[in-house]
Amino acid sequence: MLELRQATYRYAGYARPVVHEVDLRVDDGEIVGLVGANDSGKSTLCLVASGLAPASIGGELKGTLTLDRTPAAGLRTYQLAERVVIGFQNPNTQRSGIAATVFEEIALGPINLGLPVTETVARTREAIARLRLEPIVQQDPQRLSGGQSQLVAIASLLAMRPRHVILDEPTAQLDPAGTQLVGEALHALAAAGTSLLVAEHKTDLLEGLCDRVVALDAGRIVLDGPAGRVLGDPGLVALGVEPPSHVRLGRSAAAAGVDPARIDVALQ
Ligand SMILES: Nc1ncnc2c1ncn2[C@@H]1O[C@H](COP(=O)(O)OP(=O)(O)O)[C@@H](O)[C@H]1O
Ligand SMILES: [Mg+2]
Known part of the structure; x- marks a missing residue:
């Protein structure tokens, strides 16, 4: 379970917060969709929910982020990374830049967690199969299409088998087939008990995917409820x-x- 309580966040060097008094809880196995206009604070809220803001990028957080009843503020960076992962809208920012093949790129997460080789390979293969990436496993990660990069970035997250996943517009570069693959992979993750927060413009996807949807306006939650109700509001x-x-x-x-x-x- 991931929970924000009265989260108000201000970027470093800025006088005003861009996320205000957010109360948000994502239970184990639950998928919560996050919608809102451009600049409403979706990406910032994703950073706060992942613990990266303020731990890695600075700024000031009032209120708390709790992961499975442990306050995130007390966790070291590596402990945070074991519990929660974040996928960014632009997959290029997520690519390691050091892997020669797609297979290696996806394996890097489990390797960094210090897992044994057999476990690393098993998780990597599973993530590859989930997103049907078999045809490109030997390719150079730097030479993929936008859609392929996005699928590889998501596979890299899946391979870490995180308990909490934050995704910031995971299908922005995907065609309908790729979007559907991501939807199926996220369903499977939730069925295995992962809690997911997904910022997304594609409300058709969210309606099929989410238990709950919250809407942001100028950094505040203004709608929160069952997906069908919020998306039909x-x-x-x-x-x-x-x-x-x-x-x-x-x-x-x-x-x-x-x-x-x-x-x-x-x-x-
Ligand atoms: N790194 C940053 N430093 C300062 N302000 C930022 C930064 N990133 C985003 N903002 C500001 O925060 C507000 C919310 O942006 P963002 O979280 O990116 O919204 P969304 O993802 O909904 O488009 C915007 O006014 C934006 O200008
Ligand atoms: Mg954004």
Whole structure:
């Protein structure tokens, strides 16, 4: 379980916080979606929830981050890394730069955790299979497409088998097939008891993936509830978030005088 209580975070050198009084709990096996307009504070909240802010990037956090009942403030960096991993929107920032092949890149996480070779290889193979990366395992990680890089970055996180996963727009560079693969991999992680926080613009993905969704506005949580309810909330558009396609279709139908129930039936 990962829990933020009254988290208010200010970047180093800035007078004002960009995340305000956030209370957020992600239970084991739960996937919580995070939506909000650009600049609403999603990435910053991901950094705070991962413990990187303030431990690695500085700034000031008021309130607490707790991981499985242990306050993150008391953990060393390596202890934090064993418990929670974060995937960034741009996979290039995550690539090690030292691995010659995709296989090695994915294996680096388990190696850094000090795991035995057999365990490292088993986890690496499992992550590769999960994201169907077999055709590119021998390729140079520096020479991948944006979508391939994103899948490799996610596989690298999976191979660490973390208890808590924070993902900042994990499918930003992926086509629908890649997005679906990531969705399936995240479902499997949650089924194994991992808690996940996923910032994402693709609300269609979140609706199928998440138990709960929270919406941010100017660094504050303004909606928090079951995915279907939050993503169907009439106030979502005003927050700068595009509702899932079936919600938009239903609204267009209603505006055109067609009974939305008939469209829902037709879609099934
Ligand atoms: N490294 C940083 N230093 C100072 N301010 C930042 C930094 N990163 C983001 N911000 C500011 O924090 C606010 C929230 O940004 P961000 O968390 O990136 O939002 P989102 O991910 O929702 O687009 C913005 O006003 C942005 O300018
Ligand atoms: Mg962002």
